[in-house]
Amino acid sequence: MTNAMDRLYGQVADKGHVCLGLDTDYTYLPEDFAQDFSSKGEAVLAFNKAIVDQTLDVAAVYKVQIAYYEAMGLEGLGAYSETLKYLRKKGALVIADVKRGDIAKTAEMYAQAHFAGDFEADIITVNPYMGMDTITPFFPYLEKGKGIFALVATSNPGAMDIEGITHGGKKVYEMVGEMLQKLGERFMGRCGYSAIGGVVGCTDPQATIGIRRALDKTFFLIPGYGAQGGTAQDMGRYLRDGNGGVVNSSRGVLLAYRKDAFRGMRFDGAARAECIRMRDDIHSALKGE
Amino acid sequence: MTNAMDRLYGQVADKGHVCLGLDTDYTYLPEDFAQDFSSKGEAVLAFNKAIVDQTLDVAAVYKVQIAYYEAMGLEGLGAYSETLKYLRKKGALVIADVKRGDIAKTAEMYAQAHFAGDFEADIITVNPYMGMDTITPFFPYLEKGKGIFALVATSNPGAMDIEGITHGGKKVYEMVGEMLQKLGERFMGRCGYSAIGGVVGCTDPQATIGIRRALDKTFFLIPGYGAQGGTAQDMGRYLRDGNGGVVNSSRGVLLAYRKDAFRGMRFDGAARAECIRMRDDIHSALKGE
Numbered sequence: 001m002t003n004a005m006d007r008l009y010g011q012v013a014d015k016g017h018v019c020l021g022l023d024t025d026y027t028y029l030p031e032d033f034a035q036d037f038s039s040k041g042e043a044v045l046a047f048n049k050a051i052v053d054q055t056l057d058v059a060a061v062y063k064v065q066i067a068y069y070e071a072m073g074l075e076g077l078g079a080y081s082e083t084l085k086y087l088r089k090k091g092a093l094v095i096a097d098v099k100r101g102d103i104a105k106t107a108e109m110y111a112q113a114h115f116a117g118d119f120e121a122d123i124i125t126v127n128p129y130m131g132m133d134t135i136t137p138f139f140p141y142l143e144k145g146k147g148i149f150a151l152v153a154t155s156n157p158g159a160m161d162i163e164g165i166t167h168g169g170k171k172v173y174e175m176v177g178e179m180l181q182k183l184g185e186r187f188m189g190r191c192g193y194s195a196i197g198g199v200v201g202c203t204d205p206q207a208t209i210g211i212r213r214a215l216d217k218t219f220f221l222i223p224g225y226g227a228q229g230g231t232a233q234d235m236g237r238y239l240r241d242g243n244g245g246v247v248n249s250s251r252g253v254l255l256a257y258r259k260d261a262f263r264g265m266r267f268d269g270a271a272r273a274e275c276i277r278m279r280d281d282i283h284s285a286l287k288g289e
Numbered sequence: 290m291t292n293a294m295d296r297l298y299g300q301v302a303d304k305g306h307v308c309l310g311l312d313t314d315y316t317y318l319p320e321d322f323a324q325d326f327s328s329k330g331e332a333v334l335a336f337n338k339a340i341v342d343q344t345l346d347v348a349a350v351y352k353v354q355i356a357y358y359e360a361m362g363l364e365g366l367g368a369y370s371e372t373l374k375y376l377r378k379k380g381a382l383v384i385a386d387v388k389r390g391d392i393a394k395t396a397e398m399y400a401q402a403h404f405a406g407d408f409e410a411d412i413i414t415v416n417p418y419m420g421m422d423t424i425t426p427f428f429p430y431l432e433k434g435k436g437i438f439a440l441v442a443t444s445n446p447g448a449m450d451i452e453g454i455t456h457g458g459k460k461v462y463e464m465v466g467e468m469l470q471k472l473g474e475r476f477m478g479r480c481g482y483s484a485i486g487g488v489v490g491c492t493d494p495q496a497t498i499g500i501r502r503a504l505d506k507t508f509f510l511i512p513g514y515g516a517q518g519g520t521a522q523d524m525g526r527y528l529r530d531g532n533g534g535v536v537n538s539s540r541g542v543l544l545a546y547r548k549d550a551f552r553g554m555r556f557d558g559a560a561r562a563e564c565i566r567m568r569d570d571i572h573s574a575l576k577g578e
Binding site for chain 2: 072099105112130132161179
């Protein structure tokens with residue numbers, strides 16, 4: 001079976017490890033660009049499209065964080081929908097970062113919402129706190145080639161409040177990771193990864209190595225690069241033979257045009273330059289190890 | 290300080306414990322009603338409005354489950370927005386059941402999305418899996434009279450996969466409940482409950498009594514009545530002096546018109562009859578104890 005992670009694996013092999021996060025806040029747009037549009041939604045959409053056009057060959061996948069669009073209300077969700085459609089039309093893989101998680105019938109509704117219709121994405125993020133029966137309603141879509149990334153160990157300061165609680169020497173996130181990998185066994189792809197991936201943030205090297213070893217069939221979505229303090233070396237420990245994970249950067253790319261290094265470039269050119277810099281940074285770290 | 294839970298407390302004292310769940314799937318609508326509308330969104334909105342009109346004096350609060358509307362795409366979210374606006378215009382309290390949970394800046398965006406603008410609600414549900422720093426971004430809104438219900442112990446079959454993991458004799462959900470109650474100390478209301486409530490599902494009587502005792506300053510949103518098997522007696526154990534909790538019913542009310550007991554009634558009249566039956570069922574159980 002070819003699953004969603006096989007497609008992602010192929011993209012990584014071709015283009016490197018960059019997951020470009022379109023967490024686009026209206027305030028991120030250059031003023032002289034934004035002023036040409038009659039609504040915030042239109043401006044955000046145009047900003048996204050310009051960045052996508054400049055990065056299709058250097059970003060393995062795009063992650064669109066729905067919260068930024070929800071915050072703009074119905075108009076924002078229109079821009080969200082159009083961003084997803086544009087990406088898919090261009091042949092890009094799309095992760096909808098929605099972190100939904102709910103019981104049976106409600107989870108079915110979320111699956112329908114984000115794997116079909118106005119908000120269709122290839123892969124979505126989910127929150128497993130309520131248990132594994134919040135994951136199973138996505139199965140019919142995994143069978144049809146969609147994928148999910150479930151939260152395992154996140155990179156925020158409070159991540160260990162719950163994820164780090166221990167039982168019998170194991171942390172909650174380790175147990176969650178193992179439950180998810182077990183669920184994923186029936187959705188294994190050609191490349192050795194199941195359609196159920198995991199979100200794993202930057203943590204100490206020892207923990208990272210442990211996560212990678214235990215979750216050997218789990219593709220990783222890795223936040224925390226750059227702005228959140230993670231280095232390319234940190235990220236490299238989550239990969240296997242140079243694949244099996246993508247590294248997200250959102251503000252680092254969207255706001256690259258404000259950095260001294262890219263002075264004088266338009267925002268979309270700067271985004272491309274930052275994607276290339278990040279891609280090469282990760283490649284170098286992998287070669288160095 | 291008067292907080293969101295004070296308003297909810299007052300509603301419960303006046304109207305009883307029913308939280309009416311507007312988890313409205315288009316297929317729930319009577320065919321002869323639905324056919325009069327040119328779009329699914331319009332039909333769902335009209336269905337909701339008719340039920341609201343019939344239940345304002347017998348439901349303490351309304352809970353709108355966004356997943357059902359997201360599943361209908363942009364049109365569905367238009368109906369969601371209009372449903373919230375209608376409820377607030379009528380003076381009803383509204384819980385947006387969105388179960389969002391994400392880090393710092395993203396959580397701020399969710400707060401903005403659901404406490405202001407097109408999707409403004411009085412109280413929203415949140416998922417704490419990623420840690421307590423996913424809760425703090427809602428604080429500025431709690432100071433302004435908004436409230437949250439955070440997931441503590443849910444009522445689904447897989448709830449204990451993660452929530453039930455033990456450490457030092459305590460379950461994850463107990464630890465989560467205590468962390469939340471501590472966070473809520475700065476948002477205490479006149480009635481003795483903080484603006485940070487908890488979602489607690491039906492569980493065994495012993496566990497229920499333990500949760501209520503430990504979380505004595507936490508208002509509860511209690512799912513699981515009826516369709517999910519919970520009885521009024523089960524629910525009663527979560528209350529204190531007859532207040533401090535609301536009991537949700539969604540399909541039980543929305544589909545009351547299909548029950549033999551309400552044969553011949555229009556869907557909105559049947560919804561009202563079921564709300565009254567449920568309210569009185571809980572009242573009787575409380576008196577009996």
